[in-house]
Amino acid sequence: MKLLELKAGQGKVDVEVTVKSKAEPRVMNKYGKELKVANAVVQDESGEMKLSLWNDDVDKVNAGDKIKITNGYVSEFNGEKQLTSGKFGKLEVVGASSPSVSDSAEDDSSFKKPKKEKADKKTKKEEEKEKAEDEEFEADAF
Numbered sequence: 367m368k369l370l371e372l373k374a375g376q377g378k379v380d381v382e383v384t385v386k387s388k389a390e391p392r393v394m395n396k397y398g399k400e401l402k403v404a405n406a407v408v409q410d411e412s413g414e415m416k417l418s419l420w421n422d423d424v425d426k427v428n429a430g431d432k433i434k435i436t437n438g439y440v441s442e443f444n445g446e447k448q449l450t451s452g453k454f455g456k457l458e459v460v461g462a463s464s465p466s467v468s469d470s471a472e473d474d475s476s477f478k479k480p481k482k483e484k485a486d487k488k489t490k491k492e493e494e495k496e497k498a499e500d501e502e503f504e505a506d507a508f
């Protein structure tokens with residue numbers, strides 16, 4: 367299926383799309399339950415459409431990801447079609463966006479080692495300072 371072919375009220379939607387953008391998530395209360403929701407824009411070769419992300423899907427998806435929606439649903443809000451995985455559908459990330467430099471630095475052990483060495487050196491400096499203070503205290507006591 368292509369986004370351009372989808373109609374409002376259509377169910378059983380199976381589509382693979384790329385996430386173009388994702389808005390900041392917000393929290394709402396419905397029927398006494400706290401729900402997390404974020405809007406996104408997805409695209410394929412036929413066009414683009416809004417995507418509503420709910421609860422766990424909000425944190426699962428990022429801009430640039432390629433996602434697959436199985437058994438999704440198309441609704442209409444303010445005259446615009448919106449795609450969602452819905453209550454009975456499934457959303458899965460099939461191609462993650464490239465990690466940012468800071469993400470890759472955190473995952474790369476070569477970046478962690480210098481930080482650890484600095485921490486070890488700092489600890490050694492602190493130990494030396496404490497030892498010197500102890501020796502000074504003992505010298506003053508006698």
